[in-house]
Amino acid sequence: MKKSVxxxxxxxxxxxxxxxxxxxxxxxxxxxxxxxxxxxxxRVVGIAHGWLYILYLVFAFDLGSKAxxxxxxxxxxxxAGTVPTxxxxxxxxxxxxxxxxxxxxxxxxxxx
Numbered sequence: 001m002k003k004s005v006x007x008x009x010x011x012x013x014x015x016x017x018x019x020x021x022x023x024x025x026x027x028x029x030x031x032x033x034x035x036x037x038x039x040x041x042x043r044v045v046g047i048a049h050g051w052l053y054i055l056y057l058v059f060a061f062d063l064g065s066k067a068x069x070x071x072x073x074x075x076x077x078x079x080a081g082t083v084p085t086x087x088x089x090x091x092x093x094x095x096x097x098x099x100x101x102x103x104x105x106x107x108x109x110x111x112x
Contacts, residue, residue: 003102009063010091012056013080017087019049024084056081067098 023045030038057078064074080090 005059005063005066006095006098006102008059009056010095012052012059013087013091016049016053016056016081017085017091019045019052020081020084020087023049053081056087063094063098 023042026038026042026045029035030042060077060081061074064077069077077090077094080086
């Protein structure tokens with residue numbers, strides 16, 4: 001497995017995570033704080049998150065299939081982009097697990 005596979009996943013995890021946090025803040029501003037202008041913000045950020053989440057899914061699935069993860073772990077990583085801040089924690093855990101194995105050139109073990 002190449003390091004670029006992990007790098008693509010990491011970038012999209014952060015992008016998806018940031019957009020989801022912004023979207024959550026926008027929804028709070030729109031519905032709980034009744035702020036003007038939050039409607040346009042949530043629309044733009046929501047669309048951006050939706051399209052970029054699809055890329056996140058592709059890159060996370062690519063990493064998982066090359067790492068030969070079990071299905072449960074793959075689903076856990078894929079769903080991390082839907083829970084605010086979860087993408088950051090899952091990305092960190094996955095990177096710590098996969099990065100040393102890439103630098104050593106060893107096959108990636110499938111941990112549950």
